[in-house]
Amino acid sequence: MLVTDVPLGVLTISAWLKEKCAAEVRVIDFNTEIHHSWHDAHAESFHEWFCSVLAAVKESGFVPDLIGFSSLFITGYENLIDLAGVAKEMFPGAFRICGGNLPTTMYQELFEDAPEAFDALCFGEGELALTELMAAEDRKAYCDQSSQWITLHNLKAGTVYQHKFIDELDEIPYLDYSCIALQDYHRNPTIKA
Structure with missing residues (x-):
């Protein structure tokens, strides 16, 4: 069984988008979804599983106009690129963005390895950048x-990217636990306690 932490950054972004941008937000945490819907331990990749999970989203009637990905560590690099490709096929009209440590530090590699996977990568904190993007x-x-969003265009133009920090942390709403099933994280004894 995979033990995983609650995705606090995603919960913060969800709360921010709902409060500041009146956005409808849906979250799929593939770290917990794996316990519910992945049944092929012999598969060489997660590609087919990604297709089936996103097909279920589409069949539910939810068609996003923006799809955000969060990736913290290089261990998920190939899966991130694959998932973005599946999302592009499934929801071709959606604008695809990615945030987290991985795209902030490896944006050149992402655009070299998969130039069409993402429309933009967030540089640093995403709350203020997302507010402007949504508007x-x-x-x-x-x-x-x-300078907060990395794109293939501005990367080639030599843009110097800059962090835009929230000055008043009290502006950040409480974490949006409603977008996840908290019991899915109880495999982690710290979270359960």
């Missing part, structure tokens, strides 16, 4: 001109 009439044009 933009043309998301691609906004990201191409922003």
Whole structure:
């Protein structure tokens, strides 16, 4: 059994988007979803599983206009790229973004290895960057001109990326636990306690 932590960054982003942007948010944590819907221990990749999970989302009637991915560690690098590709096939009209430690530090590698996987990568904290992105009439044009979003266009142009920090931490709403099933994290004894 995979023991995983509650994705605090994702819960913060979800709460922020709901409060500041009035967005409808759905979260799939593949670290816990694996216990519910993955049944092929002999598969050489998660590709088919990613397809079936996202097909179920589509069949539910939810069609996102923006899909965000969070990735912290290099161990998920190949799966991140594969999942983004599946999301692009399943929801071709959605703008695909990624945040977390991995895209902040490995943006050049991501765009070299998979230039079409993401429309933009967030550089550093995502709350303020997402607020501006959600308000933009043309998301691609906004990201191409922003120093908070890394795109293939502004990477080639030599943009110097900058963090935009929240000055007043009290502006961050409480974590949005409603977007996950908290009992899925009880395999971690610290979380259960």
